Amino acid sequence: MGRTLLLKNADILVTMDDERREIQNGGLFAEDGMLTQVGPTEELPKTADKVIDATGQIVLPGFVNTHHHLNQTLTRNLPAAQNNNLFPWLQAHYRIWAKTHPEASRNSALVGLAELVLSGCTTVFDHSYLFQSGNKVDFQIEAARDLGVRFHASRGSMSLGESKGGLPPDDCVEEEDDILRDSIRVIDRYHDASPGSMTRIVVAPCSPFSVSEDLLRESARLARDKGVMLHTHLCETLDEERYTLERFGKRPVEWMEGLDWTGPDVWFAHAIHVDDEEIRLFAGTGCGAAHCPCSNMRLASGIAPVKKYMAAGVKVGLGVDGSASNDGSNMLGEVRQAMLLARLQLGLMPPEGPRKHALLPPSHPLRAGEWMTAREALELATRGGAAVLGRDDIGSLETGKCADFFTLDLNTLQFAGGLHDPVAAVVFCCPQGASTTVVNGKVVVDDGQIVTMEMGKVVTDHNRMSLELAAGH
Numbered sequence: 001m002g003r004t005l006l007l008k009n010a011d012i013l014v015t016m017d018d019e020r021r022e023i024q025n026g027g028l029f030a031e032d033g034m035l036t037q038v039g040p041t042e043e044l045p046k047t048a049d050k051v052i053d054a055t056g057q058i059v060l061p062g063f064v065n066t067h068h069h070l071n072q073t074l075t076r077n078l079p080a081a082q083n084n085n086l087f088p089w090l091q092a093h094y095r096i097w098a099k100t101h102p103e104a105s106r107n108s109a110l111v112g113l114a115e116l117v118l119s120g121c122t123t124v125f126d127h128s129y130l131f132q133s134g135n136k137v138d139f140q141i142e143a144a145r146d147l148g149v150r151f152h153a154s155r156g157s158m159s160l161g162e163s164k165g166g167l168p169p170d171d172c173v174e175e176e177d178d179i180l181r182d183s184i185r186v187i188d189r190y191h192d193a194s195p196g197s198m199t200r201i202v203v204a205p206c207s208p209f210s211v212s213e214d215l216l217r218e219s220a221r222l223a224r225d226k227g228v229m230l231h232t233h234l235c236e237t238l239d240e241e242r243y244t245l246e247r248f249g250k251r252p253v254e255w256m257e258g259l260d261w262t263g264p265d266v267w268f269a270h271a272i273h274v275d276d277e278e279i280r281l282f283a284g285t286g287c288g289a290a291h292c293p294c295s296n297m298r299l300a301s302g303i304a305p306v307k308k309y310m311a312a313g314v315k316v317g318l319g320v321d322g323s324a325s326n327d328g329s330n331m332l333g334e335v336r337q338a339m340l341l342a343r344l345q346l347g348l349m350p351p352e353g354p355r356k357h358a359l360l361p362p363s364h365p366l367r368a369g370e371w372m373t374a375r376e377a378l379e380l381a382t383r384g385g386a387a388v389l390g391r392d393d394i395g396s397l398e399t400g401k402c403a404d405f406f407t408l409d410l411n412t413l414q415f416a417g418g419l420h421d422p423v424a425a426v427v428f429c430c431p432q433g434a435s436t437t438v439v440n441g442k443v444v445v446d447d448g449q450i451v452t453m454e455m456g457k458v459v460t461d462h463n464r465m466s467l468e469l470a471a472g473h
């Protein structure tokens with residue numbers, strides 16, 4: 001028998017399996033990072049190489065973060081970008097991000113990933129698209145391996161500078177041949193498509209306003225040739241919609257569809273400004289959406305129609321985005337915001353049908369099914385995210401899946417008085433830090449602390465580099 005792990009005595013274990021079982025006095029048993037048993041504690045083996053007693057705790061499947069920019073942890077809360085929407089916000093950041101050097105790249109990955117595992121996240125997709133100043137995807141992949149996080153890295157790109165009608169300055173974009181060559185190198189070197197994979201690569205040009213038509217087409221061709229997923233920002237703002245309408249005479253979704261950017265291997269970040277026909281297109285072609293509520297509120301971008309997506313059968317996951325537009329990497333916080341924002345949307349949007357003329361209050365019985373529940377929000381962060389990333393081995397706790405999970409102590413100040421329904425308390429009550437986080441059957445967070453790395457120096461170095469980069473060093 002290989003490396004074994006037993007978790008026992010959890011007050012509740014949330015499986016997120018097809019039956020959505022929530023097991024009282026639950027536990028699980030894993031061998032070499034894969035679950036071999038999930039069920040009541042009394043039915044599990046009595047010992048293992050590593051035993052976790054989860055008495056007084058709730059266990060959930062590890063969250064899946066479907067959209068992030070780890071390097072932006074260096075530019076959180078930048079004064080020049082505190083109060084603006086996407087385009088000016090990007091313009092305030094591009095040149096600083098382009099100075100992300102290897103040490104800053106590694107360190108920013110460690111900061112963002114550490115925050116994520118402390119908030120229950122075990123699989124992270126990062127969308128990196130600036131590779132000046134010696135930065136390479138390799139530094140992030142190495143950081144994720146050192147910390148012990150399941151990581152989907154992107155070899156993203158920008159090729160359309162200002163002089164060619166794009167948004168980023170010319171000195172922040174790359175030559176397209178260089179982008180494609182390095183994308184092939186990174187895929188060949190790191191992409192692992194096998195079940196239980198800890199590292200996958202995604203081809204991810206940045207957006208329709210920073211990447212040429214040619215590169216979008218070539219990126220799709222390369223991804224299909226290599227069997228990797230495709231990702232970009234889409235329908236994030238009305239400025240973007242105006243850009244593609246003016247420049248190409250098409251709405252963003254129609255523009256991307258014409259460049260072979262639809263299919264089950266594609267997912268879009270934000271996907272806010274879509275009409276019903278575009279929602280049907282996503283559902284019919286299998287495109288996924290990464291919903292990033294905090295970022296969308298922070299930049300006043302809008303509210304993605306998540307409940308409509310769910311009703312139409314579109315795959316939806318959550319992303320903390322940022323971290324310059326969040327400005328944190330807390331997945332539990334994002335789950336809570338997803339539920340709350342869907343409810344605000346419900347209060348703002350008139351219902352469809354004959355009552356279109358009246359704005360029904362959210363309490364109206366006609367709208368009961370439109371409420372996003374706490375369990376639905378948790379589902380987005382687990383099963384939903386796994387589906388968006390094209391993985392069937394994560395997102396739920398059941399035999400044959402990865403041993404990725406986290407626990408929360410139920411006897412805390414945050415949950416006090418809210419234990420009538422402990423599963424919903426995870427979303428309704430204020431986020432708290434994970435007590436234990438396990439990735440691939442290995443403990444990464446124990447007793448609320450990262451145990452795979454000393455974080456003190458990481459934070460000190462990060463603050464130094466962050467100030468240096470903003471000051472122009």
Ligand SMILES: [Zn+2]
Binds near residue numbers: 067068233321322
């Ligand atoms: Zn983004």
